[in-house]
Amino acid sequence: MNNIVVVKFGGSSLANAEQFRKVKNIILSDERRRYIVPSAPGKRHSKDYKITDLFYLCHAHVQQHISFDGVFEIIEERYKEIVRELDISLDIGGYLKEIKNKIAEGATPDYTASRGEYLNGLILANFLNVDFVDAAEVILFDKYGYFDSESTKKAISEKLNSIERAVIPGFYGAMPDGNIKTFSRGGSDITGSIIARDVEAKLYENWTDVSGFLMADPRIVENPKPIEEITYKELRELAYMGATVLHEEAIFPAREGCIPINIKNTNAPEDKGTIIINDDEGKNQMGTITGIAGRKDFTVIAVEKAFMNAEIGFGRRLLSILEAYGVSFENMPSGIDTMSVVIADSQLDNKLDKILEEIKRQCNPDTIQVIPNMALIATVGRGMARSIGISEKIFTSLARNNVNIRMIDQGSSEMNIIIGIEASDFERAINSIYNAFV
Numbered sequence: 087m088n089n090i091v092v093v094k095f096g097g098s099s100l101a102n103a104e105q106f107r108k109v110k111n112i113i114l115s116d117e118r119r120r121y122i123v124p125s126a127p128g129k130r131h132s133k134d135y136k137i138t139d140l141f142y143l144c145h146a147h148v149q150q151h152i153s154f155d156g157v158f159e160i161i162e163e164r165y166k167e168i169v170r171e172l173d174i175s176l177d178i179g180g181y182l183k184e185i186k187n188k189i190a191e192g193a194t195p196d197y198t199a200s201r202g203e204y205l206n207g208l209i210l211a212n213f214l215n216v217d218f219v220d221a222a223e224v225i226l227f228d229k230y231g232y233f234d235s236e237s238t239k240k241a242i243s244e245k246l247n248s249i250e251r252a253v254i255p256g257f258y259g260a261m262p263d264g265n266i267k268t269f270s271r272g273g274s275d276i277t278g279s280i281i282a283r284d285v286e287a288k289l290y291e292n293w294t295d296v297s298g299f300l301m302a303d304p305r306i307v308e309n310p311k312p313i314e315e316i317t318y319k320e321l322r323e324l325a326y327m328g329a330t331v332l333h334e335e336a337i338f339p340a341r342e343g344c345i346p347i348n349i350k351n352t353n354a355p356e357d358k359g360t361i362i363i364n365d366d367e368g369k370n371q372m373g374t375i376t377g378i379a380g381r382k383d384f385t386v387i388a389v390e391k392a393f394m395n396a397e398i399g400f401g402r403r404l405l406s407i408l409e410a411y412g413v414s415f416e417n418m419p420s421g422i423d424t425m426s427v428v429i430a431d432s433q434l435d436n437k438l439d440k441i442l443e444e445i446k447r448q449c450n451p452d453t454i455q456v457i458p459n460m461a462l463i464a465t466v467g468r469g470m471a472r473s474i475g476i477s478e479k480i481f482t483s484l485a486r487n488n489v490n491i492r493m494i495d496q497g498s499s500e501m502n503i504i505i506g507i508e509a510s511d512f513e514r515a516i517n518s519i520y521n522a523f524v
């Protein structure tokens with residue numbers, strides 16, 4: 087492993103000249119920070135635009151044969167202002183003109199959207215006085231548009247090995263014919279993670295506008311504690327329940343290369359942030375939890391049938407009905423004569439009645455009950471495994487706070503206890519679990 091740190095800066099970290107200056111200080115304060123991945127300029131305040139959204143809008147205007155001059159002007163002004171205030175000599179107007187022409191000629195949405203990162207990368211490289219490496223040269227996709235890990239690895243090591251410091255724009259790469267291809271939205275996180283893996287970095291720093299993950303949603307729990315250390319697996323569990331700071335797919339390349347990811351705050355660089363580590367590393371956390379996350383808007387379909395346990399194929403029939411309707415389920419707690427499936431409302435659309443009809447027909451249950459307005463809460467932590475008394479703490483605290491638990495599910499890894507409750511108890515339940523442990 088090399089003594090290299092790959093750093094990625096999100097949109098809010100590069101939203102204006104002042105933010106660029108903070109970024110420069112961060113980079114120059116540690117010479118190991120050699121490869122720098124920027125996002126496009128994000129929002130400067132809550133009512134502001136994200137440059138990427140504006141580029142997509144330009145493309146949509148061209149598709150509808152409407153002039154995109156007005157939208158492009160806002161983009162131009164943002165970049166020109168940054169260049170002016172940083173006082174650098176970069177012909178940003180020339181680049182903008184070329185890009186505008188290409189968009190007008192019907193450039194693809196991927197090309198159009200990727201220009202946000204491209205231009206920000208040019209500015210940052212110039213401001214730092216380091217090399218600019220176009221992501222189209224090193225982040226490679228195959229001809230079907232799938233990320234090509236092998237070719238990328240080769241291109242990155244060939245290109246970056248000899249470069250002391252470089253800026254490589256996030257979010258996009260190129261297909262074999264040279265056409266630009268982007269990752270999904272927020273994909274600069276993925277670019278950073280790939281580069282970290284392929285230069286065998288010691289650390290991947292992901293700089294954003296929060297000091298890492300918090301143990302619970304601050305809109306629900308007042309002043310929740312930050313999470314200093316979390317494993318990839320724990321993060322997956324929490325992210326799936328709604329805690330997002332990092333793009334979901336960004337975990338995998340870093341994890342493959344055993345590279346820790348440090349979520350840091352550009353506006354408070356001295357804060358430790360959260361460090362995401364390998365599943366088998368980290369301090370012993372016996373008896374503690376790492377975080378709590380949850381989501382509302384679930385429906386439970388509960389079926390009951392005498393001697394269900396002896397009826398071969400019952401579960402398969404039930405699940406194949408969901409499959410036939412293209413519905414995925416979250417959990418499936420069951421008892422000896424009961425089986426329930428917990429489904430996100432967004433999955434159900436208008437399919438519920440048809441699914442119920444089909445269950446009655448194919449499974450012939452004694453009763454079938456629909457419980458709407460459910461919420462799921464996941465209490466997650468590697469310290470929960472083989473630690474006695476964790477569930478007792480959760481359930482006692484919920485009972486004390488008058489929360490009725492309708493469903494319980496503990497994974498065999500013992501790293502996660504999921505409970506299903508009424509949506510109206512959601513906030514109270516999260517606060518009571520938090521207070522029981524913190």
Ligand code: ASP
Binds near residue numbers: 257270271273
């Ligand atoms: N700028 C892109 C987006 O807004 C990618 C990123 O910020 O990571 O989705």
